[in-house]
Amino acid sequence: MDQELEEYDIFTGIYEYNHLEKLRKDDNVGLGVESYCEQLGLKYKEYTQYIVKLCKHFVNFSELYNVLGRISGNNKHKACGIINYWINSDIRDINNQILDLDFYSSLTEKINSNLNITGCSLNLRKIKNEEFDNLKTLYELYNHFYKMNGKIKTTPTSNTCEHYCTHQKNCINVYNTNIEKCFNYRNSKFCKELQNFSDKFISDNTCKPCQYIDKLKPLPPRVESDTVFSDGPAPAREINQHTLQSELHSTNNEKSIIIPTVLCVMGAIFFFLIILYKFTPLGTWLRLRIQRKKIVSDNICEETFNEFTNSEYNQFNYQNSEFNIQYHSVLNS
Known part of the structure; x- marks a missing residue:
């Protein structure tokens, strides 16, 4: 999850904005606002009509906000x-x-130029897709919670709790679907706000407990892979990774030094042995020894060969002589 730039607690008092939200779809504006919005829309030719309508909605809303705004002092900074x-x-x-x-x-x-909001400064900007999806989830949660809780408290009737369980079930479904995101990002703003919502939801006793519906899933347990969204010290896992990378880098450096050194030493030994063999008395003595051993070996091979040849020749003569004796014996008979 990327760094979170938005504030995630803006919907906790959404019921106070419910009547204002309906006003932002009104595009009845004066000539001055209409001219401004048309000029703004011309910059985006393919979407001119849509941009003009959007502009009218929010400029008109800003003018009505000061007249009809009934937001408590505790929540005006979230506007x-x-x-x-x-x-x-x-x-x-x-x-x-x-x-x-x-x-x-x-x-x-x-x-x-039209708004008069105390406690915050309006700075419109594009919300990143991932953060918008998270904010939309929180908006749905608090909107269902308001329908479950706020409307019942502000407009009590004889059938006050008739739809209580329906809205409670909607809250649980949205919450349980999104709490899965917190397995790896337990310390994110989004997950902390889910926990805040859970605390409010569990403590609500507006109506009798609902039967045959699921419960809120608990926040996933803390794991080493949690990402901390703060300016504080890096998590231990990141420190360990950095240490491991340093050790691996150090080991690679040692290998890059040892291998060439060993090769150089082996080359020097080989060169030194060649010098001894060719240009020193030791080399002469070794060559004489090798030559003598070769002569002795050649003599032994020659003698062995001669003996083997003589043996075959004698065997052949023996067989012939035996045959001749038998032949003469037959003739004399």
């Missing part, structure tokens, strides 16, 4: 993150790769 998420969600229907920095900076400046 900027939610607005940026809404814009990124709406442009998912087009090729958002064409939207350059000028699009975000221009729209940021226009909306900021």
Whole structure:
């Protein structure tokens, strides 16, 4: 998982934004805003109509926000993150790769001229795909939780808990599907926010416990491969890897020194023996010894050969003489 740039706790008070979210689809704007949005849309010819509509929605929303905003002081600082998420969600229907920095900076400046948000500074930007998917998951979780919990508390009726278990089941399904991501990234912002949601969900007692539905899966146990998203010291596993790489590098360096040294020594010994053999009395003595041994060996071979030849010749004569005696014996009879 890449470094996380977004804030993941922006949806904890989503019920306070529920009435505002409906307003961001209103494109009834004045002439000044309409002219601005048309100029912005002309930069992206293939998507001009869509960009103009998107621009109208959010500039109009920024004007209504100050009038109709009823967000508590505790959650106003999350408004900027939610607005940026809404814009990124709406442009998912087009090729958002064409939207350059000028699009975000221009729209940021226009909306900021209307907004009066205390506690945060709106800075529209493209959210990376992986982070957007994680934020979308959290948005779905808290939206279901609000339907399960918030609406029941704010608008109690005689059948208050009728749909409680349905929304609770939706929460559990979304949560259990995504908690699997935390096997390798337990310390990520996303997984920490899943844990925060789990704590709120488990402690809810708005209605009686639901039967025949699954439970929330626990956060996976901590493993060595956990990635820490902080500026603190590197994990022990990374340190061990660095140490191992250093040792391997050191071993390779030693091998690269030892092998040439051994070859040089062997070459020097071989050259020294050649000098002794050719240019010293020791070499002369060795050559004489070798020649004498060769002469003796040749003599032995010659004598052996002669003896073998004589033996065969004698055997042949013996056989002939035996045959001649038998032949004469027959004639005399």
